[in-house]
Amino acid sequence: MILDDFLVRAALAGIGVALAAAPLGCFVVWRRMAYFGDATAHAAVLGVALSLVLSTSILAGVLVTSLIMATLVSSLSGRGYAMDTLLGVMAHSALALGLVAVSFVSGVRIDLMAYLFGDILAVGKLDLAIIWAGAVIVLGLMRWRWSSLLTATLNSDLACASGIDPGREQWILTLSLAVVVAVALKVVGVLLIAALLIIPAATARPFSRTPESMALLAALFGAGSTTGGLQAAYWLDTPTGPTIVSLAAVLFMLSSLVGQARARRHAQ
Amino acid sequence: MTLLTIENLDVDLGGQPILDNIHLTLGRGEIVTIVGPNGSGKTTLLKTIIGALSPAWGRIRRSPGLVMGYVPQRLHLDATLPMTVDRFMRLPGRHSRAGIDQALESAGAAGLGKLQMSSLSGGQFQRILLARALLGSPDLLILDEATQGLDQQGVIDFYHQLESVRHELGCGVLMVSHELHVVMRTSDRVVCLNRSICCEGTPEGVASSAAYQTLFGQGVPDALAVYHHDHSPRPTLQELAS
Known part of the structure; x- marks a missing residue:
């Protein structure tokens, strides 16, 4: 069976995560939530540690801590601290706490690097099923709420006047973010999840005229980076997660060069 | 009434x-x-x-x-969000081509549909906001x-x-x-x-x-x-x- 090949499983896992991350990543960029994505991802280390201590499934642990983190940040914002200060405190505290908690787990039988940088080549059939289930859930949520999410992103008062509750839309994004973090953990690891959200969306921006085309292009760039990065890592014998993100960064640089050249031609 | x-x-x-x-x-x-x-x-x-x-x-x-049709005091559009006037008019509801053209016409913004929101002048932007508020024939503006x-x-x-x-x-x-x-x-x-x-x-x-x-x-x-x-x-x- 074709899924018996670990490289095929890895490619499919990468594509699944890239597809889910693309529309969500666009919202992260439009709403300036990059740090928010970071904080949610960093909380995942704490989730890994807690699920090892409590011997529950890692997926559940990560999902719960990421959700708690995102909810905490949402509810604490606007209470005396600027959002970026708050997120800077929370993201790194969660990461540090998680690393400390992991060290308490008896017998260092977990490979911490696999959670920090991902281990896409070790994706099993069950992992693949979980990743695609998560991707389908997130893509479904995005499709269902797309118009409302966009309106709320544009202006919360405009959304209210159209009968949309901006708070509910924010919550849907938070939930989707937690799901993406949980399923992307295996692919790129907590330190690089935010990159997979933001870089493809930013790469798509210069070529897009509508929000929809930006999300589609981001999916394309994301899937291209994961499969291309996988291939490159195989040839160069480099760590897979960081290679994927490096390739995405190269695409971003090319895209911004093209964008600038166009802007200059436009200005003349 | x-x-x-x-x-x-x-x-x-x-x-x-x-x-x-x-x-x-x-x-x-x-x-x-x-x-x-x-x-x-x-x-x-x-x-x-x-x-x-x-x-x-x-x-x-x-x-x-x-x-209700609502025109906010100020609308800041993030530069990272690509948005044509036509797409903006269809947020969040679906409207027919004719309906959108009619609203743009009523607000004095006919023919702007294909432009990017970020390229509009201040006056054009306000007219587009009014046009969007007019869609769906509001009872109250x-x-x-x-x-x-x-x-x-x-x-x-x-x-x-x-x-x-x-x-x-x-x-x-x-x-x-x-x-x-x-x-x-x-x-x-x-x-x-x-x-x-x-x-x-x-x-x-x-x-x-x-x-x-x-x-x-x-x-x-x-x-x-x-x-x-x-x-x-x-x-x-x-x-x-x-």
Whole structure:
């Protein structure tokens, strides 16, 4: 069976995560939530540690801590601290706490690097099923709420006047973010999840005229980076997660060069 | 027909009372303008009406099935968000091509559909906001300083457009404005707000009331006289308000 090949499983896992991350990543960029994505991802280390201590499934642990983190940040914002200060405190505290908690787990039988940088080549059939289930859930949520999410992103008062509750839309994004973090953990690891959200969306921006085309292009760039990065890592014998993100960064640089050249031609 | 009834409305923001005991009704085909100094609660009142803020006390009754069109005070569009005018018009609802063209036409923005929102001038942007508010034939148009950032001619054109829209749709209009001279000419009723309603009535009545004079000072009618100088050499308040 074709899924018996670990490289095929890895490619499919990468594509699944890239597809889910693309529309969500666009919202992260439009709403300036990059740090928010970071904080949610960093909380995942704490989730890994807690699920090892409590011997529950890692997926559940990560999902719960990421959700708690995102909810905490949402509810604490606007209470005396600027959002970026708050997120800077929370993201790194969660990461540090998680690393400390992991060290308490008896017998260092977990490979911490696999959670920090991902281990896409070790994706099993069950992992693949979980990743695609998560991707389908997130893509479904995005499709269902797309118009409302966009309106709320544009202006919360405009959304209210159209009968949309901006708070509910924010919550849907938070939930989707937690799901993406949980399923992307295996692919790129907590330190690089935010990159997979933001870089493809930013790469798509210069070529897009509508929000929809930006999300589609981001999916394309994301899937291209994961499969291309996988291939490159195989040839160069480099760590897979960081290679994927490096390739995405190269695409971003090319895209911004093209964008600038166009802007200059436009200005003349 | 009454579109909106506000009774005993109090609104607090962060523990501070912003609005106190507001009573207001608005009917179909009526243009009501809220005037008041900065920080008097004008925007808060509009936000409470559209449901973005909740009252601390009192209630707002909207006629059943009321469709509201809202033009916000300022709309910041993040540079990372690509958006054509046509796409913006279809947020969040679906509308036919003909409906969108009609709304753009009514707002004086015909032919702008293919442009990026970020490339519009200030005046064009405001017209697009008005056009979007007109989609779905609202019963009630709510405008929060919709002419901010427009030059004098732009302001005059905008209110002309608004008048013709009101006749076309027969909707009620509730707006906040700083352009006292235009407000006085286009409104059926003026509400003077300073945390609570300090006077209310026809533009003539409000302009000559003591409460209005205290809030806006004596300088305002003079400013109007200068502004209307080219129309008539020495306008009276009545003429200004007609």
